[in-house]
Amino acid sequence: MQQLLWINGKHKNTQTLKALKSPYNQEVIAEIAQASSNEVEEAIESANEAAKKMREMPAYQRAEILESVVEQLKAQRQNCAEIIAKEAAKPIKAALAEVERTIMTYRFAAQEARNIQGETIPMDAAPGGEGRVAYTVREPLGVIAAITPFNFPMNLVAHKVGPAIAAGNAVVLKPASQTPLSAYKIAEMFQEAGLPAGALNVVTGSGSIIGDVFTSDERIAMITFTGSPAVGKSIKENAGLKRVTLELGSNSxxxxxxxxxxxxxxxxxxxxxxxxxxxxxxxxxxxxxxxxxxxxxxxxxxxxxxxxxxxxxxxxxxxxxxxxxxxxxxxxxxxxxxxxxxxxxxxxxxxxxxxxxxxxxxxxxxxxxxxxxxxxxxxxxxxxxxxxxxxxxxxxxxxxxxxxxxxxxxxxxxxxxxxxxxxxxxxxxxxxxxxxxxxxxxxGVKESGTGREGIKYAVEEMTEMKLVSFRLA
Structure with missing residues (x-):
């Protein structure tokens, strides 16, 4: 089996493939495409174009897409769990529990898509503010680069992709090298659900090659990363003015x-x-x-x-x-x-x-x-x-x-x-x-990271606030 990249709603071949082996018995599961920097840039451009469509998409449509993914996961829960178990050596009962959590995560994302709110601002609370009406809205950032780990290869993807789509962003996803099949499976489901081509792209390969493009490309508005503190620090140091959310290590x-x-x-x-x-x-x-x-x-x-x-x-x-x-x-x-x-x-x-x-x-x-x-x-x-x-x-x-x-x-x-x-x-x-x-x-705090996940809180990280003020006649 060969697993190709997923860019702009299509599979894309690469010059290099890498064998994916089972951690348990070292059997080859699949041959995984390895993206070059050019292919990562192609994925970003695809997402950049799709972000314009996502920004204009009504909330109910984004919610319906997420709800469709929920239904597909429910219908394919056993198959999804087996993918996780094979590529991550996660015990099947734990893998099934992860699929159930993934279903819930996308369900929360669908609910949140319909509930992104601003607030009214009492402008006359300050001298000079009389005769004005003001309110805030939350708008999508644009292109989100998501980097996910091996330990929850479906649910932690959901914690990044779910709120990003709910908020009207486009995503370029780099899953862990050991667990890419779960991410590609989710990409197929989003295509089936009607997500615009390019709104979710999946690239696999060298973390340093893909990460360097993510941090340097100005079309990326935000990087959300779950992984090691060393890599998280490097991302933050090199991301410039991009928004960064980091979920790092712990010894609980x-x-x-x-x-x-x-x-x-x-x-x-x-x-x-x-x-x-x-x-x-x-x-x-x-x-x-x-x-x-x-x-x-x-x-x-x-x-x-x-x-x-x-x-x-x-x-x-x-x-x-x-x-x-x-x-x-x-x-x-x-x-x-x-x-x-x-x-x-x-x-x-x-x-x-x-x-x-x-x-x-x-x-x-x-x-x-x-x-x-x-x-x-x-x-x-x-x-x-x-x-x-x-x-x-x-x-x-x-x-x-x-x-x-x-x-x-x-x-x-x-x-x-x-x-x-x-x-x-x-x-x-x-x-x-x-x-x-x-x-x-x-x-977390300290070297456990910065920013918060949980769908509502991730949506806040993945949107920016805009103030609108009317001066009344």
Whole structure:
């Protein structure tokens, strides 16, 4: 199978193709077209022309296009999930859950397309403003360049393409090199839904080649990127006056206070740690547990982790499969070994089993070990005990990242204390940091990024405000 570029509503061949292999068994899935800079510029020009049509398209038509994509996803949910499972090694039940979320994301985008509003401004609130009526409107930016990661290859595309189309923009999409098929599938659905040719273009290939064109081309009004902090910093430094939204890394933490119902919360925290092999920006990576419940928490956590089934992502029983690349397995294993050498106790896992890194639990890890202070993006969790709730909050903040954090406590004062003190984009009280629904504001502070996703909030990022003022006779 060859997968060609998607430019101006048509497939386009390239001089170079690259084999796409399954992370689980290394079988070749497809041959993927690799765009040159000229082809990226062609996609941008296509989007630039289509943006004129999108700007004039009525809101209800944009909404209907998005609603059509929703219906197509519902009809093809199993096929879409299998695409995700094959190219990302995401367990099929997790892939099906992603498709369901993708459906909801486009549904929210359709609703938001009909609900983009401005406001009236009381001009006479200031001297000299008498005799005037004013209001604001939100208008599309034009061409949005979207760069998406491998871990949610359909839903994170939806979080960029959905609000962009809802707001009346055109898009040039660069999906992750390991998961391009999901993005091309969505492009087909938008064509079937009646989206104008050129309003959504998909280009695959070298991140540096495509990224350099995105940052330098003046026809691009905004870049929305989800990926590594290093690449995000480079984009921001080189994007000039373009608007930039960045969703970057994290090493999300959970604080478990005393008097918490351990048996009730442990299954949820385990799910938050090991879903899709821990390759989620808000995966549970650091767990801080009060010393009075530490032993019982660890016992329950290990027991729950042992229930996870490792294997083929297409097997309905599988909970944990292969990491996205062998290099990531080698890196995560080295970080585990480093923590053990530095005094951490290996409570469970730590080995590779038929190409799958076992879910790993480390106890009382140093906070400057890589498994704590860097983003693991692997099925690796450390559990440390604390005596003071204040200390635990300080440990959470002792990170260059700040995406989301979870706090389990029955003490209302401590809950409000955590909500105020934690320097993160989202504080989840009595829940894990992996919680996300697709219409809530989502984004981080520090090296976790800038700007917010969540359809309504992404629409605000992807539009600009215009003031209209009438001087009355």
């Amino acid at each position: 933490a959970v604080v478990v206070d005393e008097h918490t119902n351990i048996e009730r919360i442990v299954p949820r925290i385990v799910a938050g740690a090991y879903n899709f092999q821990g390759q989620v920006c808000i995966s549970v990576q650091r767990v801080f547990v009060h010393q009075n419940v530490f032993a019982s928490f660890v016992k329950a956590f290990v027991a729950e982790t042992k229930k996870l089934h490792l294997g083929n992502p297409l097997d309905d029983r599988t909970d944990v499969s292969a990491l996205i690349s062998e290099d990531d397995t080698v890196r995560a294993s080295a970080w585990i070994d480093e923590a053990i050498r530095n005094g951490a106790e290996l409570a469970y896992g730590g080995r590779e089993e038929e190409g799958v890194l076992q879910p790993t639990i480390l106890l009382n890890t140093r906070l400057d070990d890589k498994v704590s202070c860097e983003e693991a993006f692997a099925p690796v969790v450390h559990i440390n005990e604390f005596a003071s709730f204040d200390t635990a909050l300080d440990w959470v903040n002792q990170s260059k990242y700040g995406l989301q954090a979870g706090v389990f406590t029955n003490d209302l004062q401590r809950a409000f204390q955590a909500a105020k003190k934690l320097h993160v984009g989202g504080v989840m009280i009595n829940d894990f940091p992996t919680f996300r629904v697709d219409h809530m504001p989502y984004g």
